[in-house]
Amino acid sequence: MTDKAAHKTRAADDLVAQFEQQILDGVLKAGAALPPEREIVEGRGVSRTVVREALRILASKGLIITQPGYRPIVAEPGYDAAAGAVESVVTQLLVQPGGVRNLFDFRIRMEASLVRDAALKATSGDIARLEMALADNFAAIPNSAAFYATDTAFHAILYDIPQNPVLPAIHKAYTQWLSGHWSKMPRLPSRNQLNYDAHKAIFDEILRRDPDKAEAALREHMNFAWQQVSTTFEGL
Numbered sequence: 001m002t003d004k005a006a007h008k009t010r011a012a013d014d015l016v017a018q019f020e021q022q023i024l025d026g027v028l029k030a031g032a033a034l035p036p037e038r039e040i041v042e043g044r045g046v047s048r049t050v051v052r053e054a055l056r057i058l059a060s061k062g063l064i065i066t067q068p069g070y071r072p073i074v075a076e077p078g079y080d081a082a083a084g085a086v087e088s089v090v091t092q093l094l095v096q097p098g099g100v101r102n103l104f105d106f107r108i109r110m111e112a113s114l115v116r117d118a119a120l121k122a123t124s125g126d127i128a129r130l131e132m133a134l135a136d137n138f139a140a141i142p143n144s145a146a147f148y149a150t151d152t153a154f155h156a157i158l159y160d161i162p163q164n165p166v167l168p169a170i171h172k173a174y175t176q177w178l179s180g181h182w183s184k185m186p187r188l189p190s191r192n193q194l195n196y197d198a199h200k201a202i203f204d205e206i207l208r209r210d211p212d213k214a215e216a217a218l219r220e221h222m223n224f225a226w227q228q229v230s231t232t233f234e235g236l
Contacts (some may be wrong), residue, residue, distance in 0.1 A: 011046050014135055015054035023063055025127075032063065033071040047081065078169075100178070103228075107174050108222045114158040114167075114217045115202060116211035126161050131155055134203050137196050144187035147195075154199050191228065198224065 005133055022028045027218050035043070058064045064072040118126065133154040140146035152175055159171040198221035205214035 002226045009053075011050045012053040013045060015040075015046060015050060019054065019058055020061075020063065021101075028074050030074050030076045034072050034073070036071060038189065069222040088212075090192065101230075103174075103177065104226055107178075108219060110170070111155065111158060111217045111222065114220055115160070115206060118158055118161050119206045119209050119211040119214040122161055122206060126157070129157050129160075130154070130203055134199055137199055141192045141196055142189050144189070144192060147187065147192045151195060151199070194224070195221070 013023070019028065026032070034040070034055075037048060037051055038045070041048055047182075055064065055066060059066045062075055062078065065075050066072045078115050118130075122130070133150065136145065137150040137154055140150045156168065159167040198217065201217040202214060202221060205217050206213070
């Protein structure tokens with residue numbers, strides 16, 4: 001990155017931080033329009049390029065809503081926005097030694113609890129959704145890109161079952177934060193088959209209403225998943 005590009009990046013990050021703080025402090029309330037681009041340029045002493053990059057970042061974090069031809073407005077508070085607000089902190093933590101492992105370990109603990117809950121409380125509708133996701137996962141075994149998407153979708157249902165709006169936002173955040181490692185990992189149909197078999201084992205124990213075996217199957221699956229990624233990337 002050139003010095004000029006680095007300067008623009010820092011300026012955009014600074015502007016993002018300023019708007020984030022105003023939103024958190026309530027200076028900019030949900031539904032309020034941000035100042036016009038020209039006013040931001042003149043008032044903050046930055047270029048239009050910097051302003052547009054800062055707005056792009058704020059929108060990606062779920063803090064503002066942008067539409068062509070209209071000024072951006074502050075988004076309603078939500079759990080997705082909360083996860084987005086800590087994204088930069090998590091990104092820094094992930095590059096530290098053991099950072100990915102720590103986050104993945106927390107995910108294992110979370111999903112172990114979720115499969116126990118599913119085994120005890122999943123409705124017939126929940127079971128049907130899991131079964132459909134499992135069928136999609138099986139059909140995608142030859143196609144690694146599709147398999148990754150259906151893998152994510154299967155786990156997402158576990159976060160939906162308790163009907164707590166915090167949990168799907170957590171799953172979405174996990175997926176975004178860890179996808180840089182998982183999506184770049186070489187995938188083979190034979191490995192996809194093993195992961196499908198693990199999903200099937202989890203589903204079967206949920207169907208049998210056995211929380212202990214469901215948790216054991218989940219932990220075995222996630223530990224195998226960690227072995228796959230940790231042998232591919234160094235320093236995790």
